[in-house]
Amino acid sequence: MDHIDCIVAGGGVVGLGIARALALAGREVVIIEAENIIGSHTSARNSEVIHAGIYYAAGSLKARLCVSGKPALYAYCQDHGIGHERTGKLIVAAREEDLPGLASIREHAIANGVDDISAISAKEAMALEPELFCVGALSSPSTGIVDSHALMLALRGDAEDAGAMIAFNSRVTSLEPANGRLKVSVDGVESTVVTCNDFVNAAGHGAWDIARSVPGLSPASIPPHLLSKGNYYALYGHATPFRQLIYPMPGDGSLGIHFTRDLAGQARFGPDVEWMEGEELDYSVATGKEKLFEDDIRSYWPNLPANALVPSYCGIRPKMIGTGMAPADFVIQSPRDNGIDGLTQLFGMESPGLTSCLSIGDYVAGIVASGR
DSSP: EEEEEEEEEEEEHHHHHHHHHHTTTTTOOOEOOOSSSSSSSSSSOOEEEESSSOOSEEEEEHHHHHHHHHHHHHHHHHHHTTTOOOOOEEEESSSSGGGGHHHHHHHHHHTOOOOOOOOEEEHHHHHSSSOOOSSSEEEEEEEEEOOHHHHHHHHHHHHHTTTTTEEOEEEEEEEEETTEEEEEEEEEOEEEEEEEEEEEEOOGGHHHHHHHTOOOOOOOOOOEEEEEEEEEEOOOOOOOSSSEEEOOOBBBBBBOSEEEEOTOEEEEEEOOOEOOOOOOOOOOOOOSSSHHHHHHHHTTTTTTTTEEEEEEEEEEEEEEOTTSSSSOEEEEEOEEESSSSSSSEOOOOOTTTTTHHHHHHHHHHHHHHHTT
16 A cells, blocks of 8 residues: 555645645645646636735634735745736725725724725725725725636646645545554545545545545534535626726625726626535526626626626635624644544635635644644
C-alpha cells in the first residue's frame, strides 16, 4: 500500500492554496480532485471580487482571514502577473431609512480592521458614478476583482514547483484511521487505497461525503449542508454603467443584487438567493427573473434600459445555516476539534474564500504542522 505524507482533497482555490502552503513548507503533497480540471465548482462560479472584510462577524475566521488575505492576494497577483484591478466599491443606500444601517456597516468594518472605508455623501457618490442613484454611500477603495482561473493556475503551479502532484478524476470514497495513519480509498481511473499522515478535507460541496465516510467521527462535528444557488444576469447591448463595483444594502443572507464586472469590462448583476432541495448540484441558470433583477437594480441604477439583461451563469454556495439566520462562519476543524488524528476538515468555504485563499492556506498549514 502506497504511503503519502499529506493529501489535500479538493482542487478549488482553497484546496490549491492549502496544497501550495504545505508544499512550500517542505511536505509531500498529493491533491485529489474529483473533476478533470481545477476549480470547476464554487471557485469558478462567483463574482471574482477581492473583498475588504466589511460584513463578516467581528473576530470570525471570515473577517480575520479576509482582512489578512486581501493584501496578500494583491501582492501575489502583482508578483505572478495575474489579472486583477483595484476597482473600488460603493455600498449605497437608496432610501433615507437605510442610512443608519449604512453607518452600522461602516462601524462594523472598522471593528474588523478595514481601515480605508469611508462615508461619502450622495452628491459625492453620484459625481463619481453619474449613472448612480443613492442617498448616501460607503467607499471601499481597496475592493477589487481578479481573474480567478489565472489565480488558480498560479497556485497550482507554485504547489507543483514545490513538489506537489495532482490526481484528476479521482474521488475519495472512504477515510479511516489505521495504525496511527489515515487509510484513504480513492475511486478514479483505477481504484486504489493509500495511507497518509495528514489529510485535509477541502473538497467544497464534496467535503460532507468525505466526512460522513469516516468511522468514529461524531455526527455532531459535521454541520448541515445546504445549497444556495445564486443566478447572475449579464448586461447585453449596452455600455457598462459604472467603473466601481456597486453594492446595495445587504438583505436576508445575501449582499443584494450587486453590480460587478470582469477585467474585460463585461457588466453583470447578481447573485440572487435560491435555496435548493437536497444536495444535487444543478447549474442551470434560472430564467424568467429579469423583472425581479430589474426592480432591484433600478433602486441604484434608474436608467437601466428595458430588456437589457440576459441570463449568464450561476453558482452554488455551500451553506450551513438557512434563511433568516445570521451567516455562518468558516468551519475549519483541527484534529483536536474532530477527534481524528491527522484529519483537518473545512466546511462552508464560500465567500470570502477566494480573497482569503492564501491566508487560509497558511492557517491550515499551521494546523497540520502542529498536529492539533
